[in-house]
Amino acid sequence: MESRRVVMMSLVNAAAITSLVRARAADAMFPGPVTDDTPKATVIKGTPPVLDFGDGTRIPCDKSAFLTLWEGRTFWLTFGAGRSSYRLRAQGEAVLFAMGAMKALLMTLAFAPERLDHVNGGWKLKVQDPKNYVLGDVMLPGKPYWPINDADFTGFGDSDSSGLSGPMHGSGGMGSGPTQGNAGGGPSSGPSVASDLLKVDAFTSYVVLKKKLSLEDVRRRAQLLVQ
Numbered sequence: 001m002e003s004r005r006v007v008m009m010s011l012v013n014a015a016a017i018t019s020l021v022r023a024r025a026a027d028a029m030f031p032g033p034v035t036d037d038t039p040k041a042t043v044i045k046g047t048p049p050v051l052d053f054g055d056g057t058r059i060p061c062d063k064s065a066f067l068t069l070w071e072g073r074t075f076w077l078t079f080g081a082g083r084s085s086y087r088l089r090a091q092g093e094a095v096l097f098a099m100g101a102m103k104a105l106l107m108t109l110a111f112a113p114e115r116l117d118h119v120n121g122g123w124k125l126k127v128q129d130p131k132n133y134v135l136g137d138v139m140l141p142g143k144p145y146w147p148i149n150d151a152d153f154t155g156f157g158d159s160d161s162s163g164l165s166g167p168m169h170g171s172g173g174m175g176s177g178p179t180q181g182n183a184g185g186g187p188s189s190g191p192s193v194a195s196d197l198l199k200v201d202a203f204t205s206y207v208v209l210k211k212k213l214s215l216e217d218v219r220r221r222a223q224l225l226v227q
Helices: 002-024 087-111 150-154 193-197 215-221
Strands: 042-044 050-052 058-060 069-071 075-084 116-119 122-125 135-137 200-209 223-226
Touching: 069 087, 075 087, 087 116, 087 122, 087 135, 087 200, 087 215, 150 200
Parallel strands: none
Antiparallel strands: 042 050, 050 058, 069 075, 069 122, 075 200, 116 122, 135 223
16 A cells, blocks of 8 residues: 555646746747746655745645646646546546636635635635635636546556545536446445456646736636635
8 A cells, every 4th residue: 555655746836847848948838938927846855845936836746636727936836636437538627627726715815715724835725615715716727737647657546545545526526427336437335355456546736937927816806606
C-alpha cells in the first residue's frame, strides 16, 4: 500500500512539473514568448516533495494539492484527478475535476471568501461540503494541460487514489462519472480486485494567469446559481 501511495505522489509531482515545463515552453495556454508572469517552481525534496514558487506559494505533492485554489503572484492553479477502466475517460475526468475546481473555488473566493481558509498560498473550504461552494459558471481563459496517467508511467493502471474517489465523483465532487462498475458502463455487480487493478488514474492541472482573469473579472462575468 505504501508503494502505491508513493506512485500517486510521484504522479501528482510529475503532473505539476510537466505543466510548468510546458508553460515555460510557451504551450498553447501561453501563446507567445515566456514572460515574468509564467509560473515557475523549484522542487524541494522531502516526504512529500514540495513545489516552491518563491512567492510564498508552496504546494505539497500529495492529496492536499486537490480541491485547493493555489494562488501565486501572477497565477491561479488547480489540480485534477480521474479514475476509470478507460484511459481517455480517466483523463477526461481529470480535466473536468481541474476545471470544476478552478471555477467553483474562484467564484467562492470572489463572492464568499469567508468560507475559505488560506494556507501556504492555497485556498480551500473551511468545511468540506459541496453546498459551501458558490456555484455557477465563469468563462476561463486557456485550457487544462494534457493529462498524464499511471498507465504511461508504470505500464498498468494501479496507482492508489483512495480518498480521491470521493471528491472526484458523485455529489461531493468537481468531476463526474462512475467510481465502480463494468467497462461498458452498464449495471455494476460491485468492485473486484481484478477490475480495480485495471483502473487507470489520470492527473492534470489548470493554470490561469491573473492578468487574464482577476477576481474582479470573476465578479463581473460569473453567472451564479447558488451563492
